[in-house]
Amino acid sequence: MTDVPYGKEFALRLLADMLRIRRMEEVCADLYGQTKIRGFLHLYIGEEAVAVGALHALTADDAIVATYREHGHALVRGVSMDAIMAEMYGKQEGCSRGRGGSMHLFDATTRFYGGNAIVGGGLPLAVGLALADKLQGRKRVTACFFGDGAMAEGAFHESMNLAALWRLPVLFCCENNLYAMGTALDRYESQTDLCAKAAVFKVPTSSVDGMDVVAVHEAAKAAAAQVRDEGGPFFIEFKTYRYRPHSMFDPDLYRDRAEIEAWKKRGPIHSFTARLKVQQLLTEEEFLDLDAATMAEVDAAVAFAEAGTWEDVADLTRDVLTPAGAESEER
Numbered sequence: 001m002t003d004v005p006y007g008k009e010f011a012l013r014l015l016a017d018m019l020r021i022r023r024m025e026e027v028c029a030d031l032y033g034q035t036k037i038r039g040f041l042h043l044y045i046g047e048e049a050v051a052v053g054a055l056h057a058l059t060a061d062d063a064i065v066a067t068y069r070e071h072g073h074a075l076v077r078g079v080s081m082d083a084i085m086a087e088m089y090g091k092q093e094g095c096s097r098g099r100g101g102s103m104h105l106f107d108a109t110t111r112f113y114g115g116n117a118i119v120g121g122g123l124p125l126a127v128g129l130a131l132a133d134k135l136q137g138r139k140r141v142t143a144c145f146f147g148d149g150a151m152a153e154g155a156f157h158e159s160m161n162l163a164a165l166w167r168l169p170v171l172f173c174c175e176n177n178l179y180a181m182g183t184a185l186d187r188y189e190s191q192t193d194l195c196a197k198a199a200v201f202k203v204p205t206s207s208v209d210g211m212d213v214v215a216v217h218e219a220a221k222a223a224a225a226q227v228r229d230e231g232g233p234f235f236i237e238f239k240t241y242r243y244r245p246h247s248m249f250d251p252d253l254y255r256d257r258a259e260i261e262a263w264k265k266r267g268p269i270h271s272f273t274a275r276l277k278v279q280q281l282l283t284e285e286e287f288l289d290l291d292a293a294t295m296a297e298v299d300a301a302v303a304f305a306e307a308g309t310w311e312d313v314a315d316l317t318r319d320v321l322t323p324a325g326a327e328s329e330e331r
Helices: 010-032 048-057 071-077 080-087 122-136 148-154 152-164 195-198 213-230 258-264 268-278 284-307
Strands: 063-065 142-147 168-178 205-209 234-239
Touching: 010 048, 010 080, 010 213, 010 268, 010 284, 048 071, 048 142, 048 168, 048 213, 048 234, 048 268, 063 122, 071 080, 071 142, 071 258, 080 168, 080 284, 122 142, 122 152, 142 148, 142 152, 148 152, 148 195, 152 168, 168 205, 168 213, 195 205, 205 213, 213 234, 213 268
Parallel strands: 063 142, 142 168, 168 234, 205 234
Antiparallel strands: none
């Protein structure tokens, strides 16, 4: 067990954000069972160290593109838990006015550009955002999160190729949780060394223990600095694991229970908590207070969503259809 190389304030910030993701999603799972949250719901439980460690390595000017398992990324990025929960409920107070739901969280003010339901769909968007920054001469990084399954998509190859060819400032963050939906990595990839696959495009790579928030943060910080200073892309593989099934609809028949339990022993929250206690950066009482504050935030978010309002039926075609008789500017 290595020492945590941070002061108490920052260390507790990392722990608090992992707890916020975990407690929010645990409640979301319960709300889904009550049919308060509808549609698809993909939980991030077990993977919290990746979003927390990586996002704390970025600046407010950097852009974030995520997947349909993006609740934690949005929360850590600064989207309020109230707005996230209201979006889950489909209420118009949500960050996407209730039109996106769980898979389409979006908030331009925090430069959080989705939430994308298409596997690999965020990769070309990240390349476009990075191209705009390069053309404008801005020292920004676009961090694009995607799962291991996205690396079997054509969009991955196209995006990596253009980012490398044009020297675009994209931080490619692969959250390798070993399963593309219900298919194990070695059953759909002939090359299971994902860094080797990315390196084909002459992009620098690193592979990191995604269950260790310190390892994630340090790797992301170094990679982001290289992208920002040198302009070209960087690929990081975060080796992580989701404790829950692919989605709430998934019966999870493809994984051995012993495998899940083994990964839980490496859980990012309890392992980091133990390290902080050993270094006397955290007491059990402080942890319980932190957890209680987190649950209070979750309870307030649920109350906010419950009190939210449905969009008026008359507004449902807004931003979808052109009003009758309206003329386009081109005409």
